[in-house]
Amino acid sequence: MVAKEIDRREFIAEVGIRLVGTGLLLNQLTAKAAFGENKGSSTKKNRKLNMEYRTLGKTGLKVSAVSFGVMRLKEPAVLYKALDLGINFFDTADSYQNGNNERMLGKVAKEYGRKKIFIATKVHPFYLQKEVSEEYRLLAKKALDEKMEESLKRLQTDYVDVLLMHNIMNKSWPLNQEILAFLENLKKKGKARFVGVSLHDPRVYLDVIDQVSKAPIYDVLIAWFNFKSPSEHGEALKKAKKANLGVIAMKTQAGGYTKGSSTSLSPQQAALKWVLEKDFVDCAIPGMVNIEQLIENVGAVGKKVSWNDRKILHTYFNSIKHHYCIMCGKCYSTCSNSIDINTINRALMYCEGYRDFEWGRQTYRELSSRMNGLSCMDCSSPTCHCVNGIKIAERMKHAHTLFA
């Protein structure tokens, strides 16, 4: 496409001619018309895109295999693009951006057609986390109902398709009588069509899935699951699926490392395919903040994990296992120079994993010269050792070269 310089008058004329030529007058270009145009064309595109829809357990909802973790998103254009690509299930929470995430989703849902999409939101039973007075407990319990009302208001709807108790951290929470009563009441009043829990704490992972699978009130489970998950997590999710729960996978891409960060491959798609290929997973909700990520993730739909994908994941895993620090802290005592290995690894993760060089550099530069990688540069006999195989000395030098 060749660009040419034009002056102000030609500029106005050209825009006018171009738009009239395509049947779009300038004054018709309101937001709705513009979005309407895209939606119209997307109906045709969806057929070609071949988005896969799966039944979300006992809810019977037909949700897109790749759904949307809205969480960090601030740009509604990405939601419109997702709708155009056939995504119909959107996950948010009252706490994401202090409710602004729900506000944005609510606005888009209203404009697009609330009934055409499925919305999941979450509230956290925060008062169960610590011992509180009876008075406080009653107040907090009442606050759960208020939180739900506020969420509905922000989402501009009178119901959500799925309401989840957020981040279950204790195995007693799912069967807590107050929580059960709260959820039953929401279902009864039609404010939540279905209910469930979200879960990632490995300490309670198996117990919570076991309890939720046995409690008839629960319909859906959102759980941390990716190609690095322990096999018993997969087994637990299989049981949940057998109990007819809708199983939604989150944190599907393990660490956020993307193509170009450590290999020339696209591990995001392979990681997503790996999750979606499990017949006990109904959908995945990767968090996305821009159109490029969205397109990359949707590209995984309907594709089987090929031999090449397995190779990609293997290579990817091998490439991150030497720098993906799990922050166990066991390495500290092995370094004779008392380098702050964890922090340096974390700085590298921000840079390589989250693709935020500035953040990595900032974290690194907070360390004094005695605790950063300076001493590693001429350390001829490193004693440092990582139980998980991270090549510490090499990584410390790399960090120093990168950030110092």
Add this chain to the structure above:
Amino acid sequence: MKKGIFLKIIILSSALVLFSLNGAKVMAASSMERLLPQGSSVSRWQLSAYHHYLPENLYNYINGAADLFISYGFIKLVGADYTSGAGKRENMVVDIYDMGRKLNAFGVFQSKRDPESKSLKIGAGAFGSEKYIFFYKDRFYVEIQTFLPSDKSSDVAMKMAQKVANGIAGDCAPPSELNYLPDASRIPGSEMYITGGILGHAFLDKGLVSDYKISGGVAKAFVAFFPSKEHAVKALDQYKSYLDAAGETWQALNGFGERGFFSKEPYHKIILVAQKSHFVVGVADLSHAEKGRELLKSIIRRIKNSI
């Protein structure tokens, strides 16, 4: 003998260095704890416990909301639980997030800004109610939540917020980067610091956006930051490639350098985009390209004056 003295000096100075390093570490943690008022300064409120979180465990404290903080460069959180009243009936939680720099603190603050809450004069920006107050000052973002059994009117959150804000060094000015955005026609409170994709584009990773009232409509202006001019030029090329792939025809924009262009864009109506130094600037959501020219010029003028 001389060798012995030399060795002693080495050992002593090493011990001193190690001591000062450890001391510095303790200071780093306690300096944030010192921002949390206690004792007579908060009258009846008693600090019952501190809590500390880092990026790797912030999720344990605030669930998925942690991702927002992490995306803005979160370094650490130091907070405290306060109780008051007979049987510790009243509770208050104060959380201070070290976001590394003012722009990051501003980014979090604006992301969480409740459009229905009233603005308060605390720090560089604040909003809230009797029950909670969120504010930022310098590199810190602060949240104060109260849990009071009675529905009686109370100003405890406000008083605590003022005390915390007063303890934070630095001025109460917003980030200087906001100066790139002209004041005229700007919709107050719509300013955002975006990370991850302005207008939803990965190639416009970071920068400021704000809404403007233009000829009865609302347009979005943006200033994307890049490490160098070369990076900005590359982003502009990526933008053009994106439009090509979307089937849109971009055209050169006279008066905005050799790389300026305008086009229709999916989901953003008409956009005007230009590059100045290590910035890519633009105006989107326009019903007519001509309507964005003055605003774009004004932004570029401000950038010129600042570099």
